[in-house]
Amino acid sequence: MMSEAQEQCELIKWADSCVKTNIHPELAMLYAVPNGGRRDKAEAAHLKMQGVKAGVPDLCLAVPKGKYHGLYIELKVGKNKTSEHQDRWLQNLSRCGYAVKVCYGSRSAKQAIEKYLKLGDCC
Template identity: 50%
Template structure:
């Protein structure tokens, strides 16, 4: 893998998707792993246009639409450094959990990769948590 700037979320996302590319043969579902680009800096006109097009604040960054065990799929909010989840992100994660999705907040691409691997290959290790798990 190439070097990524791991002190921010975008670098962690690049590293995660690079890891996913290397592991698709072992876990073919990774082809459908995707990022929801709801965050980031934008000019006012672009922000207004995206909001009209359905962009919602708080939607988790990473989605894997592959059901496992009792879960419909996996949503991950990827964080870096000392960033914490916002109230809107917590609301989305709680809602998605209540709808039957596995949800997590991961503080590095490596922790997100470990969770995805466990989710896809070792589902029995996933406890039925009542709340979103946080991996630091």
């Protein structure tokens, strides 16, 4: 089984390929939110002062589709579950008009992205 980081790398590699081949040029607007990982206390405090917040989803596709302003994805592997902070962020983003999805692995995330992209233009 791959780690979340490895699954995310796979997803980004796929997205980059889709942009290069013009299959899904919108995926140029897919970016990662580097909230995870281990940091010492000083670095964590510094990042917090810069606005890093616990629970923000791993990925954002900043492309409006259908009734949504964009898509946020929380990527998980195995039996990992979302934390309270993550659940709160996902609920708030949903209330604010964003599509949100918890995906287990890169394959699930690809499917969620492709489904989202089929919603059509919002404007």
